[in-house]
Amino acid sequence: MPRSILEPRFQVEHLSILDSDGNLDAALEPTIAPDQLKRMYRAMLLGRRLDERMVRLQRQGRIGTFAPIKGQEAAQIGSVVNLRPSDWMVPSFRETAAMVWRGWPIEKLLSFFAGYLEGGQPPRDQHDLPITIPVSTQLPHAVGLAYAAQYRDDDVVVMAYFGDGATSEGDFHEALNFAGVWHVPIVFVCQNNQWAISVPLKKQTHSRTLAQKALAYGFPGLQVDGNDVLGVYAATREAMERARDGGGPTLLECVTYRLGVHTTADDPTKYRSNEEVAEWERKDPLTRFAAYLEKKGLLDDRLEDEIDAEIAAAVQRFEAQGPPEPLTMFDHAYAVRPPHLEAQRAQVAGSLAGGAPHGTPETAASPPMRGQRAARR
Amino acid sequence: MAKLNMVKALNLALLQEMERDEDVLIIGEDVGVDGGVFRVTEDLHRKFGSKRVIDSPLAEAAIVGTSVGMALYGLKPVCEIQFSGFAFQCFHQIENHAARYRMRSQGRFGISMVIRMPYGGGVRALEHHSESEEQFYAHVPGLKMVIPSGPRNARGLLVSAIRDPDPVIFFEHKALYHAAKEDVPDEIEALPIGRAQLVREGSDLTLIAYGAMLRLAREAAQVLHDEDGVEVEVIDLLTISPLDRDAITASVRKTGRAVIVHEAPRSFGPGAEIATSIMEGAFLSLEAPIARVAAYDVPFVGFAREKANVPDLARVLAAARETLAY
Numbered sequence: 118m119p120r121s122i123l124e125p126r127f128q129v130e131h132l133s134i135l136d137s138d139g140n141l142d143a144a145l146e147p148t149i150a151p152d153q154l155k156r157m158y159r160a161m162l163l164g165r166r167l168d169e170r171m172v173r174l175q176r177q178g179r180i181g182t183f184a185p186i187k188g189q190e191a192a193q194i195g196s197v198v199n200l201r202p203s204d205w206m207v208p209s210f211r212e213t214a215a216m217v218w219r220g221w222p223i224e225k226l227l228s229f230f231a232g233y234l235e236g237g238q239p240p241r242d243q244h245d246l247p248i249t250i251p252v253s254t255q256l257p258h259a260v261g262l263a264y265a266a267q268y269r270d271d272d273v274v275v276m277a278y279f280g281d282g283a284t285s286e287g288d289f290h291e292a293l294n295f296a297g298v299w300h301v302p303i304v305f306v307c308q309n310n311q312w313a314i315s316v317p318l319k320k321q322t323h324s325r326t327l328a329q330k331a332l333a334y335g336f337p338g339l340q341v342d343g344n345d346v347l348g349v350y351a352a353t354r355e356a357m358e359r360a361r362d363g364g365g366p367t368l369l370e371c372v373t374y375r376l377g378v379h380t381t382a383d384d385p386t387k388y389r390s391n392e393e394v395a396e397w398e399r400k401d402p403l404t405r406f407a408a409y410l411e412k413k414g415l416l417d418d419r420l421e422d423e424i425d426a427e428i429a430a431a432v433q434r435f436e437a438q439g440p441p442e443p444l445t446m447f448d449h450a451y452a453v454r455p456p457h458l459e460a461q462r463a464q465v466a467g468s469l470a471g472g473a474p475h476g477t478p479e480t481a482a483s484p485p486m487r488g489q490r491a492a493r494r
Numbered sequence: 495m496a497k498l499n500m501v502k503a504l505n506l507a508l509l510q511e512m513e514r515d516e517d518v519l520i521i522g523e524d525v526g527v528d529g530g531v532f533r534v535t536e537d538l539h540r541k542f543g544s545k546r547v548i549d550s551p552l553a554e555a556a557i558v559g560t561s562v563g564m565a566l567y568g569l570k571p572v573c574e575i576q577f578s579g580f581a582f583q584c585f586h587q588i589e590n591h592a593a594r595y596r597m598r599s600q601g602r603f604g605i606s607m608v609i610r611m612p613y614g615g616g617v618r619a620l621e622h623h624s625e626s627e628e629q630f631y632a633h634v635p636g637l638k639m640v641i642p643s644g645p646r647n648a649r650g651l652l653v654s655a656i657r658d659p660d661p662v663i664f665f666e667h668k669a670l671y672h673a674a675k676e677d678v679p680d681e682i683e684a685l686p687i688g689r690a691q692l693v694r695e696g697s698d699l700t701l702i703a704y705g706a707m708l709r710l711a712r713e714a715a716q717v718l719h720d721e722d723g724v725e726v727e728v729i730d731l732l733t734i735s736p737l738d739r740d741a742i743t744a745s746v747r748k749t750g751r752a753v754i755v756h757e758a759p760r761s762f763g764p765g766a767e768i769a770t771s772i773m774e775g776a777f778l779s780l781e782a783p784i785a786r787v788a789a790y791d792v793p794f795v796g797f798a799r800e801k802a803n804v805p806d807l808a809r810v811l812a813a814a815r816e817t818l819a820y
Binding site: 234235237238239240241246247249251254256257258259260261262263264265266268269287288291292294295298448449450451452453455456457458 | 556558601
């Protein structure tokens with residue numbers, strides 16, 4: 118018997134609408150209201166300026182390690198603007214621009230990176246998960262959210278963010294497989310920024326694209342120029358509409374570049390060339406979007422000062438927060454504190470009040486035993 | 495009231511909680527049409543449909559990971575991991591996320607979910623089908639770790655686990671599934687998590703056990719009564735974490751002697767925490783060193799040699815007599 122073809126050769130599309138030289142494919146240009154275009158540019162610029170400010174704050178020791186987003190503003194804002202407040206956003210750990218768009222107060226983000234869990238608490242009405250650090254492990258949560266929304270028949274789409282490195286993890290595979298089998302309303306947004314710390318994409322996968330991985334799970338994948346905010350917007354909009362109409366999941370690969378460090382603890386000169394970085398700086402997502410808006414007369418000269426003032430005010434609010442209260446560490450381990458945590462909390466409370474230091478054995482505070490000893494011996 | 499084995503009792507708990515609360519759903523490998531490899535979810539698929547009793551793809555991390563997502567949305571998933579020996583493929587989802595979400599989100603999200611896993615040896619099974627690995631979960635802050643010892647308490651504890659606002663790891667000993675039938679009330683009965691049960695009163699020695707080891711402890715107590723004329727108190731822990739320290743120390747303050755029996759390897763096992771709790775809460779009442787009867791600190795030995803490794807009656811009796819004679 119001859120071999121027969123079960124599936125025709127697959128094709129993976131790449132979408133680009135506004136290229137790095139500012140050329141626009143007018144036929145593909147999405148219709149976005151002028152006000153929305155201005156808001157998007159503002160959010161991207163805010164993402165960039167906040168990023169720069171946070172690097173300085175980290176260098177000054179005012180916040181801890183964080184993962185800068187510089188270069189990925191279009192991939193984040195072009196996608197996140199398509200979410201409704203009732204939709205769910207599932208970040209990894211490099212989505213500050215997208216998180217601020219969703220309504221995270223800047224001082225809260227700063228607080229998170231300064232080591233306060235309070236900064237990672239999504240506001241009660243906000244349908245966002247907190248930052249997830251172990252790579253790709255948030256993706257099954259996103260699929261579970263989408264399943265639950267479908268189970269309850271809610272009009273909800275879930276958007277999940279991750280990077281190129283995450284596509285090598287087992288949880289990526291399991292999440293996309295479950296999403297395909299369950300046909301849930303979800304958009305997987307991969308920010309392929311070329312580097313997983315020091316490991317380049319070519320060592321991460323032998324696939325030509327990351328988008329094509331979706332095809333194996335039975336749903337569409339699309340590669341888009343991740344530095345082209347119009348391209349990301351159009352691709353995400355299409356994927357969101359498909360999800361909302363019961364068309365199931367989509368994987369978007371936003372081809373972008375991490376212009377800065379992996380985290381503030383990283384030195385990229387050890388593994389990549391300045392020439393490579395310079396080449397991607399020419400493809401900066403902000404430059405081409407600014408030129409596009411300039412032609413439309415939508416650029417505001419005072420914007421940068423306004424944004425810097427907003428960030429400065431948030432830094433002030435962040436630094437005005439009180440010192441960490443140690444006892445709150447016992448508040449959210451369980452819904453109701455079990456007896457052993459009650460005892461440990463009392464111990465810390467006692468030591469804070471000037472009593473014995475934390476390490477004192479609990480035996481010291483069990484008077485009934487002394488009486489017992491007398492009775493027994 | 496019906497005479498049920500543990501499988502049927504667990505099935506009853508799932509059925510009644512699903513009838514009571516639409517947010518409760520079941521997910522796992524073969525839990526649907528097949529009713530689970532041990533039949534704990536039998537017939538639930540027919541009653542509630544494939545949206546609520548989900549035959550998942552074969553992937554432990556995604557079973558737990560998607561359940562975390564469902565719990566974040568407000569549902570109450572009950573996951574089945576087919577054997578506890580396979581749970582290391584989802585341990586990161588349990589430890590990194592299920593256990594931590596309440597803390598990480600400072601109370602914004604709680605993860606109300608149950609992860610059921612058959613565990614334990616004595617059933618002539620291959621590697622990864624016979625281990626007793628409760629210590630890993632008992633050590634993780636944010637989790638609760640429950641192990642019933644019979645049909646009635648299994649049913650009552652599973653009901654509480656499903657209603658618990660926090661993630662509960664629920665171990666079911668395979669050798670107990672069909673071991674005995676007990677009267678189980680028709681009306682829903684919930685047994686509190688975090689409370690041990692005094693199952694036999696005595697004044698000379700406290701035997702502390704749980705799961706399949708409880709039967710050994712009871713047998714040992716009877717033999718010691720019949721042959722040695724000593725009265726042994728037996729405590730069924732039922733919850734490993736949070737540990738019912740009050741019940742344990744109250745008993746040892748009375749008896750002055752304690753032997754802990756578990757199927758998990760000895761070093762850094764639950765016995766270590768139980769013994770320390772006794773030291774902290776009943777040190778001045780102790781008449782003898784606390785003894786542990788546990789599996790040895792070796793990886794899976796193969797079921798041909800399992801009897802030499804897992805505690806048996808002779809080892810429990812020997813430890814008890816040594817403690818009594820100290």
